[in-house]
Amino acid sequence: xxxxxxxxxxxxxxxxxxxxxxxxxxxxxxxMLARIRGRGFRRALDVGCGEGRFCRLLQDLGIGxxxxxxxxxxxRQARARDPEGAYLPGRAEALPFADGAFxxxxxxxxxxxxxxxxxxxxxxxxxxxxxxxxxxxxxxxLASAGAWLRDADGVRRFxxxxxxxxxxEWAEWSGIRVRNWHRPLSLYxxxxxxxxxxLRHFDEPVPHRGDPAKVALxxxxxxxxxxxxxxxxx
Numbered sequence: 001x002x003x004x005x006x007x008x009x010x011x012x013x014x015x016x017x018x019x020x021x022x023x024x025x026x027x028x029x030x031x032m033l034a035r036i037r038g039r040g041f042r043r044a045l046d047v048g049c050g051e052g053r054f055c056r057l058l059q060d061l062g063i064g065x066x067x068x069x070x071x072x073x074x075x076r077q078a079r080a081r082d083p084e085g086a087y088l089p090g091r092a093e094a095l096p097f098a099d100g101a102f103x104x105x106x107x108x109x110x111x112x113x114x115x116x117x118x119x120x121x122x123x124x125x126x127x128x129x130x131x132x133x134x135x136x137x138x139x140x141x142l143a144s145a146g147a148w149l150r151d152a153d154g155v156r157r158f159x160x161x162x163x164x165x166x167x168x169e170w171a172e173w174s175g176i177r178v179r180n181w182h183r184p185l186s187l188y189x190x191x192x193x194x195x196x197x198x199l200r201h202f203d204e205p206v207p208h209r210g211d212p213a214k215v216a217l218x219x220x221x222x223x224x225x226x227x228x229x230x231x232x233x234x
Contacts, residue, residue, distance in 0.1 A: 003113065004170070004178035009073035011175035013051055018081075020053060023109070026210035027224055028137050029057070031203060032108065035135055035228055037061055041104040047092045047124060048110030052078030055085060063104065068095065092120035095127050103132040109224075111138045112180045115168070117191060125195035131233040134197060140204065140222045144182035148217075158221045185225075192229055201228035 005012075019025050032054075041063050046055050049067025051074050058065045059082075068090045069075055078087040090096050092107070093116045105128050114120045128134055146160035164184050171180045192199070204222040207215040 002179075003115070004176075005071040005113075006073065008176040008178050009071055009077075012074070013077050015174045015176060016051060016053060018053065022207075022210055022214060023224065024053075026207045026215075027205050027218065028108070028226070030208060031205045031226060032106075032135065032137055033057065033061070035133075035201060035226075036063070036104065039133070041133070043102050044104040044106060045095075045097070045102040045127060046106045046108065047095070047120075048107065048113060049078060049087060050074045052082055052085060052087055054106065054108050055087070056082055058104075058106075059085070066097075066102075068092075092123060094119070095123045097127045099126055100129040100132075101127050103129045105132070105134045107134070107136045107138070109137055109139065111136065111188070112144060112182075113178070114181065117181070117183060117187065121188070121191040122195055125192075125197060125231065128231045130231055132231050133200075134192075134227075134229040134231070136225075136227045136229070138188075138225055138227075139180070140225050141183065141185040141188075143221060143223045144180065145184075146221075188227075192227075197229040197231055199227065200230050202226065 015021055044058050044063050044065045046067045049055050049069045052067050055065040055067045066086045067078060068088050070091050075087045092114050105124050124134055145163040146158050148156055149159050150156050166183045168179050168181050171178055203226040205224055205226060207218050
């Protein structure tokens with residue numbers, strides 16, 4: 001079954017641009033970069049790099065980056081914008097790198113795209129060097145299990161259902177139609193803790209700028225989550 005990314009690549013590139021969409025530009029970029037800046041990271045892997053925007057932000061911090069993604073059209077766009085960058089085809093479930101190859105591994109809103117988290121998370125931990133950091137931003141598990149609906153009284157409320165059921169659903173916006181995976185938080189925590197990783201930071205970031213109406217909506221429900229995990233040094 002297709003995941004929709006090949007057909008949605010052109011619309012995605014237009015939606016993201018160089019500044020990012022609302023979630024990235026107004027919510028996640030600042031706290032993600034704050035967890036990275038000044039930490040001395042030397043070599044980073046961006047798992048699901050798409051058009052390479054976050055790789056370029058990492059390079060601006062002086063970090064050598066490799067981006068990997070399964071969608072050819074997005075990789076072509078990444079290479080066009082960054083001809084000297086390293087952007088490789090591949091999937092998180094089978095990363096083509098040696099054990100401990102990176103001191104920083106980033107999954108920026110890509111866990112929701114990975115069909116097999118049971119394979120992808122161990123792979124990300126495998127290529128992480130001892131003492132290194134796995135930095136994750138993902139759609140909140142609450143957000144991925146629900147939707148905004150308008151009640152009979154006309155009030156818009158968020159409805160949550162089937163939270164514990166792992167499942168794939170189609171998400172559509174701005175000409176993009178892709179398959180996203182909902183999983184309960186416990187599944188991710190079990191997989192990450194099972195690799196011996198140590199949780200160093202957790203956050204549910206809120207918008208720090210943007211259209212007031214959209215900011216207010218994003219503050220009603222935790223839309224994103226961030227996790228920073230450390231691989232023990234020995």
